[in-house]
Amino acid sequence: MKCVVIAAGYATRLGELTKNFPKPLLKIGENTILGRMLDDIDKIPEIDEHIIITNHKFAHIFEEWVKTTTDGDIKTNTDLTDITDYPSNPCSKYKKPITVVDDGTETNDTRLGAVCDLLFAMDKLQIDDDLLVVAADNLLFxxxxxxxxxxxxxxxxxxxxxxxxxxxxxxxxxxxxxxxxxxxxxxxxxxxxxxxxxxxxxxxxxxxxxxxxxxxxxxxxxxxxxxxxxxxxxxxxxxxxxxxxxAGRFDIGSLDTYYEAVEKYG
Missing domain, CATH: 3.90.550.10 (Spore Coat Polysaccharide Biosynthesis Protein SpsA; Chain A)
Structure with missing residues (x-):
């Protein structure tokens, strides 16, 4: 089974916070939104690969983040405006490989849409396995x-x-x-x-x-x-x-809910 993370949106409701940075990689405490989710999914025996489908604007940021799940410690970037010194995640030394797929879009107006992004990833990687498809903007309990x-x-x-x-x-x-x-x-x-x-x-x-x-x-x-x-x-x-x-979930869809998540769970 492949885990496919739909992460090609531009999160316009979070304003400047996600203007040049993907929402799934925003920090909640010492982890990221996406990291918290993959920490759980990576433990499932049936899962053999994580696939992150994102846009061209954020693809390199996800690729750098993936490196932090296998490489050594990286200094903390406190303002989170670029990935250069993105913090490593000690809980996320994943056993399953992570593949980042770039859908080629660069603006919210030219986005493919979540369904087309899934189809794009399936075609590009020639996927023919069971799929666990997840959106990467929730905290799950x-x-x-x-x-x-x-x-x-x-x-x-x-x-x-x-x-x-x-x-x-x-x-x-x-x-x-x-x-x-x-x-x-x-x-x-x-x-x-x-x-x-x-x-x-x-x-x-x-x-x-x-x-x-x-x-x-x-x-x-x-x-x-x-x-x-x-x-x-x-x-x-x-x-x-x-x-x-x-059990419940916490949907991070706006600046208010992001800061609420940081306060409650960070």
């Missing part, structure tokens, strides 16, 4: 091993879900309906009238047997921008199950 075990038990491609009591928040995300066996009966993106309280975070498992559907999704009408567009498309074309998250 559970292990992805549970998600992988769930998908293995169900034998289908899977999404995550969590109960969201706020109708307003449900109207800004993907929402699924489930049967008693957690099979997905339907999914809507940003519904004005949500049919359930099961919200879908940006973490997915697409099995090898479904990759042909993934490869041809955009040409068959799948939306390009959000990773949830692909999940919605897949729900309509194959059997999917949803794993109810066993």
């Amino acid at each position: 559970f292990s992805f091993q549970e998600f992988v075990d769930f998908a293995k038990a169900k034998g289908t491609s899977c999404i995550m879900c969590h109960e969201q009591p706020s109708i307003e928040k449900l109207q800004r995300t993907g929402v699924v309906e489930l049967d008693d066996n957690n099979k997905v009966l339907g999914m809507e993106e940003k519904p004005q009238v949500p049919k359930s309280h099961w919200a879908v975070p940006p973490f997915y498992i697409y099995l090898k047997k479904d990759l042909d559907l993934v490869r041809h999704s955009v040409e068959n009408g799948c939306g390009k921008d959000a990773p949830g567009n692909l999940a919605h498309y897949m729900v309509e074309h194959t059997t999917m199950h949803a794993w109810p998250m066993s």
